[in-house]
Amino acid sequence: MSGIPLSWWLTLGTVLFGVGTIGVLTRRNALVVFMSIELMLNAVNLILLAFARQRGDEHGHVLAFFIIAVAAAEAAVGLAIILSVFRHKRSVNLDDVRALKH
Amino acid sequence: MEQVIFWILAIGTVASSVAVIVPPMGRNPVHGALSLVVAFFFLAGLYVMLVAHLVAVLQVLIYAGAIVVLFLFVIMLLNIQSEDLGHPRPTISKLIGVIAVGFVSIVLIGFILKDKGMAEPPVGLPSDSTFGTVKTVGNLLYTSYIVPFELTSILLLVAVIGAVIMAKRRL
Numbered sequence: 704m705s706g707i708p709l710s711w712w713l714t715l716g717t718v719l720f721g722v723g724t725i726g727v728l729t730r731r732n733a734l735v736v737f738m739s740i741e742l743m744l745n746a747v748n749l750i751l752l753a754f755a756r757q758r759g760d761e762h763g764h765v766l767a768f769f770i771i772a773v774a775a776a777e778a779a780v781g782l783a784i785i786l787s788v789f790r791h792k793r794s795v796n797l798d799d800v801r802a803l804k805h
Numbered sequence: 806m807e808q809v810i811f812w813i814l815a816i817g818t819v820a821s822s823v824a825v826i827v828p829p830m831g832r833n834p835v836h837g838a839l840s841l842v843v844a845f846f847f848l849a850g851l852y853v854m855l856v857a858h859l860v861a862v863l864q865v866l867i868y869a870g871a872i873v874v875l876f877l878f879v880i881m882l883l884n885i886q887s888e889d890l891g892h893p894r895p896t897i898s899k900l901i902g903v904i905a906v907g908f909v910s911i912v913l914i915g916f917i918l919k920d921k922g923m924a925e926p927p928v929g930l931p932s933d934s935t936f937g938t939v940k941t942v943g944n945l946l947y948t949s950y951i952v953p954f955e956l957t958s959i960l961l962l963v964a965v966i967g968a969v970i971m972a973k974r975r976l
Contacts, residue, residue, distance in 0.1 A: 706807050706808070706926040707807065707808065707811050707854070707926060708923060708924050708925060708926050709923040709924075709925075709926075709927065710917050710918055710920065710923040710924055711811065711815075712855070713917045713923065714914050714917055714918065715815050715818070715819070715851075717910050717913050717914050717917070718819055718910065718914075719818065719819065719822055720910075721906050721907065721909075721910035722819065722822045722823055722826065723822070723826075724906045725826065725902070725903050725906050725907075726825065726826030728899060728902035728903065728906065729826070729899045729902065729903060730826060732834060734834045734837075734838075734876065734879070734880060735825070735826060735834060735837055737876070738825050738826075738837055738838065738841050738876065739825065739826055741841065741868070741872065742822050742825065742841070742844065745844075745845070745848055745864075745868070748848075748852075748860070748864075749848065749851060749852075749855075752852055752855045752857045752860060753855060755855070755857065755937075756855045756856055756857070756927055757927045759927070759928070759930070759936065761936065761937060761941055761942055761945055762945065762949075764857055764859060764860055764937055764942045764945075765942060765945050765946055765949075765950050767857070767860045768859070768860065768863065768942070768946065769953060769957060771860070771863050771864070771867050771868065772867075772957045772960070772961065773957075773960065774867075774868070774872065775867055775871060775872060775961070775964075776960055776961050776963075776964035777964075778872045778875055778876070779875065779964050779965065779967075779968040780964050780967050780968050780971065782875055782876070782879045782968070783967070783968040783969075783971035783972040784971055785879065785883075786879060786882070786883070786971070786972045787971050787972060789883050790974070795883065795885060
């Protein structure tokens with residue numbers, strides 16, 4: 704089983720991470736930026752699991768588990784922040800949130 | 806056979822991730838969230854190919870189940886009209902960002918594909934292997950990683966309290 708070389712998995716993970724990064728950099732909708740961050744976390748998980756499979760070592764699975772738990776916490780807090788920003792500004796556009804800029 | 810499955814899952818993952826961020830689908834955040842569910846399911850399939858059964862199940866349960874539902878819930882609660890978001894303007898800084906990310910990714914992929922050690926497929930697992938099952942990973946979690954595991958529960962508790970305090974109008 705699993706005759707896929709490690710380099711293919713790493714390439715896929717890099718592409719996914721790049722897609723997520725481009726989403727964070729170009730989109731101004733806070734919700735879409737958040738989804739892009741989830742994509743980046745998943746790309747990292749994929750790479751971790753690929754290395755775990757290559758080395759026959761389950762410690763990578765434990766790390767992936769912790770990443771999923773932290774992503775869940777981050778999503779809860781982040782969406783709460785977006786919600787309270789929306790109440791103040793009536794907007795989820797990140798360019799409108801610049802209270803700390805000046 | 807296995808490579809065919811890999812390619813199907815990989816192309817599906819990349820296509821649905823691109824659909825999350827590119828405006829035709831990503832313009833409406835609900836469509837973006839639904840593409841995200843599709844991407845997470847494809848990724849769960851890839852995790853199964855990597856013999857990470859527990860992580861694949863958690864991916865479907867937590868990511869596709871809990872997190873995306875939370876996203877959809879907030880999107881529908883905010884009820885954003887597309888006029889509220891303004892028109893996306895392609896600025897020079899965005900263009901530079903995309904070029905930089907593309908350049909770094911291509912350089913990284915070039916190094917990955919050049920490395921001889923990474924080009925070999927991993928050794929096959931024995932047929933009675935327990936690699937990646939709930940039992941083995943659970944054993945690790947409750948023995949070597951018991952302190953981080955308990956700290957994670959505290960983190961989740963703090964996150965829940967923080968989310969309630971953030972989102973509540975008046976405490």
